[in-house]
Amino acid sequence: MSESRETALHRRPKGAPRFPEGPAPDPAGSHFERRIRSFQPRRSRVTAGQGDALRRLWGVWGLDIDGQRVLDLGEMFGGLPVVLEIGFGMGEATAQMAADDPSTGILAVDVHTPGQGNLLALAEKAGLSNVRVANGDAIILLREMLRPGALDGVRVYFPDPWPKKRHHKRRLIQSEFLSLAASRMKPGAVLHCATDWEPYAEQMLDVLSGHPDFENTQPDGGYAPRPAFRPLTRFEGQGLDKGHVVHDLLFTRV
Numbered sequence: 127m128s129e130s131r132e133t134a135l136h137r138r139p140k141g142a143p144r145f146p147e148g149p150a151p152d153p154a155g156s157h158f159e160r161r162i163r164s165f166q167p168r169r170s171r172v173t174a175g176q177g178d179a180l181r182r183l184w185g186v187w188g189l190d191i192d193g194q195r196v197l198d199l200g201e202m203f204g205g206l207p208v209v210l211e212i213g214f215g216m217g218e219a220t221a222q223m224a225a226d227d228p229s230t231g232i233l234a235v236d237v238h239t240p241g242q243g244n245l246l247a248l249a250e251k252a253g254l255s256n257v258r259v260a261n262g263d264a265i266i267l268l269r270e271m272l273r274p275g276a277l278d279g280v281r282v283y284f285p286d287p288w289p290k291k292r293h294h295k296r297r298l299i300q301s302e303f304l305s306l307a308a309s310r311m312k313p314g315a316v317l318h319c320a321t322d323w324e325p326y327a328e329q330m331l332d333v334l335s336g337h338p339d340f341e342n343t344q345p346d347g348g349y350a351p352r353p354a355f356r357p358l359t360r361f362e363g364q365g366l367d368k369g370h371v372v373h374d375l376l377f378t379r380v
């Protein structure tokens with residue numbers, strides 16, 4: 127453990143939040159607790175740089191998913207079209223996409239504190255003004271905090287594959303989620319998913335193809351070629367190293 131981290135831990139009184147000015151530990155509180163979650167709570171080490179970014183920048187670019195207010199995305203992003211990215215991980219791909227396309231706002235959501243700090247630091251370094259970092263469960267964000275038709279797109283890159291059969295119910299891309307996402311998307315908005323887990327790709331194609339609110343952009347009804355705007359993600363790189371095949375799916379909200 128580095129000296130600065132050790133000192134910081136020793137200074138923090140028991141029960142006090144890790145980052146008083148930063149993301150809340152459980153922003154939606156216990157009233158949303160009794161649901162199957164698509165993420166694994168993990169307590170990973172926050173580096174000094176990530177912690178510094180969380181302290182300094184959370185108040186500028188961060189928001190807690192508390193389920194208690196409806197967001198005005200027009201005001202938040204100065205009128206830009208807005209895409210929601212669910213599960214940005216460490217945020218490198220998100221920062222890249224935001225830099226490549228400043229005319230689109232990215233509302234990036236994850237529960238992973240080190241990743242939130244990392245994305246804030248990357249956004250500051252690149253001088254980005256079109257990214258916001260949301261802390262908490264994307265389902266609550268969609269259901270409680272976004273207006274119908276608020277989104278111009280949704281991106282879900284390498285969602286947790288939950289490979290064990292008894293965990294399949296935790297997979298994000300299911301019919302119920304698609305109905306919720308569709309209700310918050312404008313007609314013509316695109317849902318873009320990518321995965322390196324073949325059985326999950328098949329499930330995604332199956333459930334998306336059968337959903338009345340979505341239409342495949344591919345005339346043959348299959349997977350899409352990877353669009354040039356999607357950078358290689360960290361999780362994707364790990365999958366490719368293991369010899370996995372990556373599939374992209376692009377479906378339009380009808």
Ligand SMILES: C[S@@+](CC[C@H](N)C(=O)[O-])C[C@H]1O[C@@H](n2cnc3c(N)ncnc32)[C@H](O)[C@@H]1O
Pocket residue numbers: 164165166212213214215216235236237238262263264265283284285286287298359360361362
């Ligand atoms: C396997 S990682 C992929 C991260 C990144 N997209 C990449 O490709 O490197 C999936 C991420 O989704 C996040 N996640 C899963 N379900 C979520 C939810 N309901 N709300 C917010 N984040 C979620 C997890 O915390 C995790 O960071």
